[in-house]
Amino acid sequence: MQIKFFCPKWGSDNITWDAFCAKVKAAGYDGVETPVPFDASEQQEIITAIKDHGLLLIGQYYQSFEKDFEAHKGSFKKYMEYLAAMQPLLIDSQTGKDYFTAAQNSELFEIAQAVTNETGVTIAHETHRNKALFAAHITKELLVANSDVVITADFSHWCNVSESLLEQQQESLDVATSRTVHIHARVGHAESAQVSDPRATEWSAEVEAHLTWWDAIIDYRLKSGAQLSTITPEFGPAPYMPALPYTKMPVANQWDINVYMMRMLRERYKGIDEENIKNNE
Template sequence: MKLQFYYPRWGSENMDWDHFCQKVKQAGYDGVEAPVPEGPEEQKVILDALKNNDLQLVGQYYQSFEKDFEVHKSSYVKQLYILASVQPVKINAQTGKDYFSFEQNAELFAIANTITKETGVTICHETHRNKALFAAHITHIFLKKLPDLKITADFSHWCNVAESLLEDQEEALALACENVEHVHSRVGHTQSAQVIDPRLPEFKNELEAHLRWWDAIVKEYRDHKREVLTITTEFGPAPYMVHLPVTGMPIASQWDINVHMMHLLKGRYCK
């Protein structure tokens, strides 16, 4: 089994794409996770920078803002087709809303499956606050009823939602780990979806909990002889990253933490 690591565009939007991709490549990443604009000229800038630096793309859908379901569904379809048109490795989608009904969110998952069949681009659904898969127990219900559902495992959100390290939701986590298509390797805790810095001893328990879950995902991939596991090291900027009041200075480096997470997981799994 091979691991591929992706760096998030989130937090580096002020950097031009050429410089950004050069930096990502030099750090040892395989690609970038990013949304894709609608305009072909803007797309070309991104795709050329990726190609020139031999980097791959995981497309990112995050624009699930519309409250009205029919408007939301129309926008969802449009954005997924835009992403699929550039043929990324896969698409990570923040699908649905926590206040949509089970049937409504299931309809969105079915739409994504149809687009995957039409385009050949796998779409996986992120375990993200405010979205369809916002909590472990809710995702468990979806996975029981929709066993082919593929998720992006970002369990940091579930810790925040449940105000725990999910010690009492082992069954939900076990099933989730069997259905992972993509990983966001951010470490969360009971009060936030991102610890200040996973290198700090204060967050040893949180890091070890997430490592156990990632171990289970890697074991699942190895047991089923899957060839590639994609991982985005997705520690983010403010408001995920704590900033000092008045000055607005971040108290840790997003870049350094993400690169550290890549090396940590390479050392753990690529022996």
């Protein structure tokens, strides 16, 4: 099994796409994860930069803003079809709302599956606050009820929602592990979806908990015969990143943290890629 690492565009707004992709490639990533605007010229700029620098693309959807379900459903379908038409490696989707019913969120999953069936592009529904999969126990129920749904595992959100490191929710974690196709490697804690800096020793328990969850996902996918696993280190800028009062200066460097996470996880899972290369010789 190969493991590919992706860099989030989130937090790198004040840089051209060509410069961003050059920076991403130089840092050692395999691709980028980004929303793609409907504007044709911006879309072409993104596609050109990614192609010129030999990078892969994960499309990202977060624009689940409409409160009215029918309007929401129409917008969701439009975005899924648009992103899938670009033939990304996969789509990470912040699907639905925590206040929609299970039936409504399931209807959105069905729309996504229809797009996957038509285009061949996998849509991974993210475990994200305020979305359909906002909490571990709710996700378990929805995954059991919707057997085709696969997910982006961002368990940092669940830590925040449950004010815990999920010590009492192993059954939900087990179900989620079996349905994960993509990982957002951000470390959360009981009071926030992002620790200030995962390199700091005061967060060692939180880092170890997340590593245990990610190891379980990689191990499950390896044993199930998956050919590819994808990981996006996704520490974000302020307000995800804690900032000093008044000056609003971030307490750590987002880019440096994500590069650290990418390189640490690449080293951690190096043996898997090396075994894959050996088996294909």
